[in-house]
Amino acid sequence: MPNRLAEATSPYLLQHADNPIDWQPWSAEAFAEARRRDVPVLLSVGYAACHWCHVMAHESFEDAATAEQVNRDFVAIKVDREERPDVDAVYMAAVQAMTGHGGWPMTCFLTPEGEPFHCGTYYPPTPRHGMPGFRQLLDAVTTAWTRDGERVRTGAAEIARSLASVELPAPAAVSPEVLDEAVATLAREFDDVHGGFGGAPKFPPSMVLEALLRHHERTGSAQALALVVRTGEAMARGGIHDQLVGGFARYSVDAGWVVPHFEKMLYDNALLLRVYAHLARRTGSALFARVARDTAEFLLRDLRTPEGGFASALDADTDGTEGLTYAWTPAQLAEVLTPEDATWAAQLLEVTEAGTFEHGSSTLQLRRDPDDPQRWQRIRTVLAAARSLRPQPARDDKVVTAWNGLAVQSLAEAGAALDHPEWVAAAGECADLLLGLHRVDGRLRRSSRDGVVGAAAGVLDDHACLAEGLLALHQATGDPARLTAAVELLDLAVAHFAGPDGTWFDTADDAEALLHRPRDITDNATPSGAAAMANALLTASVLTDGGHRDRAEEALRVAGGLLPRHARFAGHWLTAAEAMAAGPLQVAIALGAPDPGVPELVARARALAPGGAVVVAGVPDAPGVPLLADRPLVDGVPAAYVCRGFVCDRPVTSPDELAGLLR
Template sequence: MANRLAAATSPYLLQHQDNPVDWWEWGQDAFEEARRRNVPVLLSVGYAACHWCHVMAHESFEDQATAAYLNEHFVAVKVDREERPDVDAVYMQATTAMTGHGGWPMTCVLDHDGSPFFAGTYFPDEPRHGQPSFRQVLEALVDAWHNRGDDVRRVADNLRDHLRREAAMTAGPVDREVLDKAVTTLHREYDAQRGGFGGAPKFPPSMVLEFLVRHGSPDALTMVDHTLDAMSRGGIHDQLGGGFARYSVDADWVVPHFEKMLYDNALLLRVCADRRTPVAAWAGEGIADFLLRELRTPEGGFASALDADSEGEEGRFYVWTPAQLVDVLGEADGRWAAELFSVTEAGTFEHGASTLQLREDPDDLDRWRDVKARLLAAREQRVRPERDDKVVAAWNGLAVSGLARLGLWLDEQEYVDAAAQAADLLLRVHVVDGRLRRVSRDGAVGAPAGVLEDYGCVAAGLLDLVQATGEARWLDAATGLLDTALAHFVADGGGFFDTADDAEALVVRPRDPSDNAAPSGLSATLHALVTSSALTGDDGHRDAAERALASVHPLVTQAPRFAGWSLAAAASMLEGPREIAVVGPSGSPRDALADAARRDPNAVVVVADGPDDRIPLLAGRVPVDGQPAAYVCRHHVCAAPVTDPADLAGAPPG
């Protein structure tokens, strides 16, 4: 018999609808039930593509005895962290404070006010590697709740006070010196042999790479190019279907954790579009094609993720043995493909299978394309990983940005059109009574309110569409979202809270400026405010961006790896950014001007036939002697228009 989660819209919650656990969704009803029964609340947070979430569910939440104990002694609440990032943020901060690390599945135990007094991540069904079993943890917590109530209250009070202190920020300047020191710090942490930062597990550092692209120094670009090349040649990159997995379990990018997330790929798409190298074109086109082929929903949005598992095994859909290659391709092409893709008899993964790598360029491009197509067609006959098909506003905003920018560079109108269709879905479905909602599924909007990340990423995506299409409607929608964000999310002294002033009150109002798997709400909003100001001349948006950037000074100076998106915005702000209007009749001369303008990743560029008062950057801009012209400005101060693309490579005005 299904539990309460059968009525949920989240695919992750629906995965648990048949558990014997008497799950509740997050809400006051669950806490009132806990008060009535005088039991604590057990909060379990995960997401649909999370491998270890599936493992813990199978071991513990599907176990009748464990579920019976949990139902008797707790009120169990299940949360999709992608649907409720505000809840996840608060309790992940608590988990990190109590254990020194975080991750999913996340397990917290709360008092009736929502204050945590215990936190952890995955717990096995049996004691293992010095870790207690989940049942042992539950029994110890029940004993503490009933027999050591004073200790429970003391821990909960102390942790609640700690979370509130952590929300405070101090301000300082983020200038050229800060950005240069950030590059120096990143260079010290850089893996010069393998690319990327740190050791295993190794995550694609997309937001840091975007900052390094915008910084533009030789050291910065060397780190970008080496990392992008190493990742793209590794097993973390789907060599057949395009797109990147969540992370590599090793430092060499060989064996990924196979889940594929929309936000990872959307962020890497933008890096590729802004870097503009042959490797960036190859990787970026693969990502875009993957998004359109495998994550696009019937409504025109993009699904959140593909699972890591299929047929009960992680990675089974993606890996190959030499014999499988021969079966599909024949003896000669099979052996050639095995050598090209580093598929060996020993294997690089489990059961003698290998991930596909491309450590060297193929010696025969036509043969490579043919082999890829045949292998991809054969792979399509395998049992596919499950897809989490909810549409998350923020991540779709990131996809809109990446597709619009890549489409402009590669002259692929299909990508720009897909970005516009996703943006239309966001505005048509996710905006309700002037406010943004976080998720939708099958074209129906969900209840969770949009958080700052949603407003910032969607607004930034719409502003990239303005630059890709020249259509003013996207600008109107973006500035409306930003004005709403400034009305409801701003914190005293600059910066932002992650939830609105009229949102559900949690134990602490979340305010985390650090980038995690996706940009923080603050850094996403920074990008949108800077671009909006460049397009509209709105100094209010520029002032808000400067105050917000100052509020993250401690983070960008002390931990630049976790502030890449804020640093990228800061790089653009220090460059102005350059505001470039290209006007004139369509054709190759205008295209050449536009392409030269867009080579600067810090530029905001809009292209049109002539002046357009609906987009202030285009107001009064006319061709010169009937020829296309580029008007280059900074801080709304403009130089004389130029007609030669070579002139756009010079120093900006002002």
């Protein structure tokens, strides 16, 4: 019989609806039951595309004997970390404090008051590699609870108090010298052999690359550009990049980008689309333009939902086996290609008899440009078609507001910069879904699925990332309604998430009370909500001529101490700081009658304006577009007005003059 997850909207919770464990969703009722029965809570947190979550589910959660023990001695709660990032953040802090590391699946034992007393991640069914077996751990927790429950509760309360008392770093001014120091820190931590930062596992440093590119644009730093180009090329040519149909996996298990952890996440691909589009625009590289195009097509083809939003992820596993869809052997190439093509493709894609992955199979890499591009395109098409006949990974169809906001921003910016109006149109449809479905009674919800909005309240990054997306969409289309909606979201966030002295909380002031109110300022796989808010506030201040800049500056001061020492975890802060140091640059283009095409002045501005700049085009004094106010045509022809901060150049009417100003 299905358990109490059967009515959930989360695909991750639904994956566990038929477990013999009597899972409950996070709710006051579950904790009330724990108090009534005087038993601890087993909290399990994961997400639908998580490989080790699946492994623990198969080994333990589907086991009848384990389920009997859990159901007898605990109240079991299952949480989708993507649907409830607030719950995840609170208890991940506990896991990291107790173990020194974190990850998913997250396994926490709580008092009926929600206070953690023992936390970890994956546990095997039997003792292995120094870890206790899961049932062995259940026995130990039950024994401690029944024999020494008062001490357990006292310790848990102390842990809860210590978690709530974590302080932010001391505020510091963000000067150009601080930004230079952050770049120097990144250069020291750079992997000169493989690109990227740190060792294995290696994650795409999307936000850091965007910041470095902006630093190059502002200062001319060849070093900053080299770090971006080296990393961008290494990722594009490695196994982390799907060489057949586009899109990037979550991370590489090795330092050389060869073997990915195969889940494909919306947020990674949205952030990487933005980076590669900006790299292509700045360098003119055909490789980077192709990767941007392939990534956008992956989003539109494989993650787009019927409602116009974007699904959260493709699973790491296929039929319980990681990489089953993606890996190849020489023999498998020979099954679908001619002998000559199979040999040529194996050499080009580094598919060897020994293999680079598991069981003699290889991931596909493209470490050099093919000597016959037409042959490669033909072979690529054949391999992609053959792969489509294999079993395919499951898709998490949950539409998360923040991640869709990232997709809106990336598609709008990339579509405008690389002249793909269909990407901009898709961004607009996604924005319409989020504004129409995810706003309920004037407040933003976290997610939806199949056109049904979920119950979880939106958190800070939902408001900030959607606002960033709407501001980008306004610039790509000139639609004043997008600007109005973005400002409304920012005002809503200020009312419910802003803390004292430039700080921001991740949950609203009227949200469900947890052990403490989280406020994480460091970037993780996605931008921190506070950093995204700083970016959105800064952009809005330029577009509206309004009073948001002070709040953006205050937020940056709060993160200022983080930037020079921990730049790898503050990339999105650095993007805002670089834009602020550059002005930000404003480009307002006054046009004649609305043009269904893209006038040359507009195309040149979008191609050359640095990241963080604001570009808006439309008829003079267009209603609802403050940047076009009092900016008339010049001698009856379209004109571009370029300003940095509060200093403006004279208006220009030729694309070459505009290019000179932007360079």
